[in-house]
Amino acid sequence: MKFLIVVNKHNGIIEKVSQLGGEIFVVSFDKKGNANFAPSHEITNVIEGCSFLMKVCEELAPDVIFFSSDLILRETAAYFSAQKGLGLIAHSKELKMDSDRLIGTVPGGNNLFAEVLSISCPVLLILKDDKVVEMPPMKPKYVSFATSDLIQRDSIKKTSANPIKTARIVVGVGRGVKHSLMPEAEKFTKSINGEIGCTRPLADIGMFPEERMIGETGISISPDIYIALGISGALQHMAGINARHIIAVNSDPNAPIFSKSEISINQPVEVVLKDLRKCLKSFSL
Amino acid sequence: MKIVVTVKVVPEEIKIDKETGRVVRENVKSIFNPLDLLAAEEGRKLKEEFGGELIAVSMAPLKENELLSTLFKYGFDRVILLTDRAFAGSDTIATAFVLSSAIKKLIPDYDLILQGDYSLDGATGQLGGEMAALLDIPFVSQASSVKMDKSLQIERSREESIEGYTLKLPALVSVRRGINNGITVNLFSLMDGRKKSVEIYTNKELKLPEERIGKSGSKTEVINVIQVELPSSAELIKDNGAKHLMDFLEKAGVI
Numbered sequence: 341m342k343f344l345i346v347v348n349k350h351n352g353i354i355e356k357v358s359q360l361g362g363e364i365f366v367v368s369f370d371k372k373g374n375a376n377f378a379p380s381h382e383i384t385n386v387i388e389g390c391s392f393l394m395k396v397c398e399e400l401a402p403d404v405i406f407f408s409s410d411l412i413l414r415e416t417a418a419y420f421s422a423q424k425g426l427g428l429i430a431h432s433k434e435l436k437m438d439s440d441r442l443i444g445t446v447p448g449g450n451n452l453f454a455e456v457l458s459i460s461c462p463v464l465l466i467l468k469d470d471k472v473v474e475m476p477p478m479k480p481k482y483v484s485f486a487t488s489d490l491i492q493r494d495s496i497k498k499t500s501a502n503p504i505k506t507a508r509i510v511v512g513v514g515r516g517v518k519h520s521l522m523p524e525a526e527k528f529t530k531s532i533n534g535e536i537g538c539t540r541p542l543a544d545i546g547m548f549p550e551e552r553m554i555g556e557t558g559i560s561i562s563p564d565i566y567i568a569l570g571i572s573g574a575l576q577h578m579a580g581i582n583a584r585h586i587i588a589v590n591s592d593p594n595a596p597i598f599s600k601s602e603i604s605i606n607q608p609v610e611v612v613l614k615d616l617r618k619c620l621k622s623f624s625l
Numbered sequence: 626m627k628i629v630v631t632v633k634v635v636p637e638e639i640k641i642d643k644e645t646g647r648v649v650r651e652n653v654k655s656i657f658n659p660l661d662l663l664a665a666e667e668g669r670k671l672k673e674e675f676g677g678e679l680i681a682v683s684m685a686p687l688k689e690n691e692l693l694s695t696l697f698k699y700g701f702d703r704v705i706l707l708t709d710r711a712f713a714g715s716d717t718i719a720t721a722f723v724l725s726s727a728i729k730k731l732i733p734d735y736d737l738i739l740q741g742d743y744s745l746d747g748a749t750g751q752l753g754g755e756m757a758a759l760l761d762i763p764f765v766s767q768a769s770s771v772k773m774d775k776s777l778q779i780e781r782s783r784e785e786s787i788e789g790y791t792l793k794l795p796a797l798v799s800v801r802r803g804i805n806n807g808i809t810v811n812l813f814s815l816m817d818g819r820k821k822s823v824e825i826y827t828n829k830e831l832k833l834p835e836e837r838i839g840k841s842g843s844k845t846e847v848i849n850v851i852q853v854e855l856p857s858s859a860e861l862i863k864d865n866g867a868k869h870l871m872d873f874l875e876k877a878g879v880i
Contacts, residue, residue, distance in 0.1 A: 418754025
């Protein structure tokens, strides 16, 4: 099978796809990207992205195209799928091969996930993974493509970096943390040099800014340690987490987060924070 | 300016049918997808500034007619409901085909299509890109600002920057959370809206080919729905969780 992996800045999906075997070609949307194919000039919009990808596909005729979840790649995947009349499996977290059919696992809410397959070829699939991995240098073939005057990017303003993206420890808070406990949760986070994040419901009511919302429709994080306080563990939230260790505190013994956690504390968040204050010096100060 | 807003009707509470893998819509209260209402507010503001028409298009079961008729109070001039048994079971690409074909047929002189970035129930976030491709128009997602000058000016954040885009009309833009504080009822529209009714189109009028719509027009298939396995309660720490957490953090060299 011939796999095309389309990446931009984040190339972590290469590792995941490599596990499936098959012949792999890496395509970068960044003209300086380390890949087998790269654009001859910068791609700034979806129409250009699509025209570049068409050119690469003409040459390679892949069986599957994997897209990393960078914004412009997600847009291009959708545009490309409709232009070619192909099915698109969006936001897969896991992959598996079942007698030559590729199946993506997609979060479906309520502790359920759906196994989805595409019945058209090539199969298009977006994989959520924001890691950046070192790859041996490749010599890209530069592909030229048509530019479009229908859409133009005229400006880019840098904003400040989001510290939660690079934090070693992230403390996530969900609906199970009472409003009055938030200052405590934040203080605890500071005491272990962590960064605080939240689930979508808390961002929706404006308790936290959007750049702190972790999950499928928010940011992705890859900390060493993720401490989930009062988070049920909806798959949409978990889709944004690539942590080495997950510790969960939840008073509901049936919280799905416990299926993912290494240490599963089934106690109210309030009690655990209170106990931590007693024994953790940096927290009690 | 003719502004189309695609509005999805979603269940207030998301439940998935384990057999079919589809969202359960029976006996669940229906609401408008919240992000689509933010798109509606952007549309309303543009209409206020430049004049024209604000038109809602929704693909939904006929019973949502009543809910959709409440859109008039927000200042919509027309509300179009696309409904047919043949549309049921559509995946994103089949839905994009129905919506874009209907817009082409019913509002051929549209200038701008606005929608929310994703829906509460499906959340694939792919509809806009697919519709734009089928209509062959430019597309930007995650807009945090929509302004009209000589052409359409969009701002959106991407990673650690804010990008400014200029789009030629007609175009499709999807908006992100926080772009505005939502749409409010306009008293004049509330009165005026009572005289208006939702325009209903089935596939009899639209005449879309069967192989492009509904289940037969879908290119993805849910083959299995799996329940997350929960650990047995024996694995849960019921007492002194703080101590376990402290031990772990100590071992990891955090404290």
